[in-house]
Amino acid sequence: MGTLAWLSLALAIVCAYPAWRFARRAWRFRARPTVIAVIATQVAALVALMLLAALTPRPDLGGLGWFAVGLAASLFPLALGHAVQSTRLRAVAVALAAIAGLLTAGIAVIAVAPAFSTVTVAGKRVPVTASTLVDGYQLAVHIPPTASGFSSRDAHLFVPPGWIRNPSSTRPVVIMMMGQPGNPTLGATLDALHSLGTERLDDAPFVLVVDQLGANDKNPPCSNTSAGQLETFLAQDVPDWVKSELPVSGDRDDWAVAGFSHGGECAAYLGAKRPDLWANVIDISGPDKPGEYRSDRTRAKYYGGSEAEYEKYWPAKVMAASDYTDHPMRGIFVAGAADPHFRQQVEDTATAAENAGWKVTYWAVPGEGHSGPTLTKGLATAYNQLIPLWLKTGAILSGDRFLCQPDQPNRSCGVTQVAAVAGTVAIADLSALAVFLGAQLLLFFTRRRIPAAEVDSAS
Incomplete structure (x- = not known):
């Protein structure tokens, strides 16, 4: 007893x-x-x-x-x-x-x-109020660059209201990266979740928006280069911190890596390179290669001028060279239909993912360009797909309450x-x-x- x-x-x-x-x-x-x-x-x-x-x-x-x-x-x-x-x-x-x-x-x-009982997450107390029980809570957290030494700004964490109500449970997690220039804030994430209604917001995962830039005037490739050990930071330091500080599921099916623009390319690359970490990728308006706007300079500055070395870090190239039989992947790719530059690149990455055996969703948002509504609608589409899957598998507890x-x-x-x-x-x-x-x-x-x-x- x-x-x-x-x-x-x-x-x-x-x-x-x-x-x-x-x-x-x-x-x-x-x-x-x-x-x-x-x-x-x-x-x-x-x-x-x-x-x-x-x-x-x-x-x-x-x-x-x-x-x-x-x-x-x-x-x-x-x-x-x-x-x-x-x-x-x-x-x-x-x-x-x-x-x-x-x-x-x-x-x-x-x-x-x-x-x-009070609620504590990432070593910080989350107030339990009528507001946080409806809207959730957001807080700034510092992720130590233990293995990478990469200098990042504070990340921002969204704590879903459903977890605040039932803090004994675990939740899926989405690791998100914004574009360049950009700040690691939760604005687009909250707009997307709120647009889906109270029920989706209540069932939302933890969302951690991390800084993959270091500063607004920096544009490092998503790999280990002279600009910093960014790949180690994102694929080791960040997951290690999440596992130690957040009540998240340890199942890769309950992990997603997401990004917009520069962050979208990072998400596609990291998902392709490390399928053991996460089974879900969200790429919104992401380029098809690091430093896409100035690829010749990026190749010369960070990859010793070697085209072969440079292409090792293109998401589509990594997908083509990898076998995902033991690690099934889901990719959600979104671009603005009116984006003349990045739509085709996102579509090419999505095609490469499909050819590699991923389960792919691709959507060109009608009448929209690179950012703005494309970002919000893209995230809403992704969450609207992933949350029902997580509910179905039990990754998100619906919170059955006695007599209620x-x-x-x-x-x-x-x-x-x-x-x-x-x-x-x-x-x-x-x-x-x-x-x-x-x-x-x-x-x-x-x-x-x-x-x-x-x-x-x-x-």
Whole structure:
């Protein structure tokens, strides 16, 4: 048995004697002080229960724990009533009532602890408020470049509201990179998720937007070069940090690497090169090679002027040279239909992925160019595909809550649970009262018949 079950059993054992004493006195019609104490304590316990549900940020996480509190609310008053009524054994009765009270408090704390627990992620406390339970939370985090030494700006992490509601679960993760020039912010991610509605936002993965540039005026290739050990940073330092700091699934199917423009090319390259890390790639408006605008300078500056060396880092070339039989890949490629420069490059990368055996989605956003709506709509398309898959496989917990509907707000759900507890306690009390009164009436009429029978026999 678990701790809660053992405490409940201990409470029941401690309360057994005073409960028996209470019932014995009640049976003899000498229990008015005891009955008053019991009723008053139970009413106070139920009022306190309702206040807890009203004031707790996530009362829905109490679940069955509220019924443990209800059990305590039913048993402890019996012990207290006995202490009030007892005369000869007052010291023993008070001691037993005090012990029962401590056990009751212990049960209450353990049973409904999830409803009161704070949420900590990446070593930082996430406030649990009505706002964060609906919209999630974002925070800045620093990723140490332990293996790479790459100097990056702070990353930004999106904590989904569904995880805040159920922090004992794990979630998928998306590692995102913005374009050049650009900042590692969550604006486009949040716009995309909000555009899909509350349900998708609630079921969202952790999204970590990392800095693959170092500064807005830098444009390093997504490989280890004189510009920095960027590939090591993205394929080792970042995943290592995610695994150690975030409650994420360890299954590669639950990991995605994503990017826009410069970040899109990085995502396609990293996905192609390291299929052991992530099974999903999101490439939005990404070039087909590092330093695409000035490929001749990029080749000369970072790859010693060697075309063969340079092409080792083109996503399509890596895909063509790799076998993904043991690591199935999913690629989502999006470009603006009105983007004269990058649409064809994204399409070529998508074709290469398809030829390499990836499961590919390609979409040219009608009437849109390189950025803006293409980025938001592209991310929305990707999340709209991946989140249902993760829900289906159980990578995202839908958060079934005791007695509640899946879409029921946390406050309403908690009130439903507590109302069920209050109703159960009330039914138990009324049932006991009905049995008690019924038995007393039966005894009353039985005793009235006895003298009449004796008189008849004597005559």
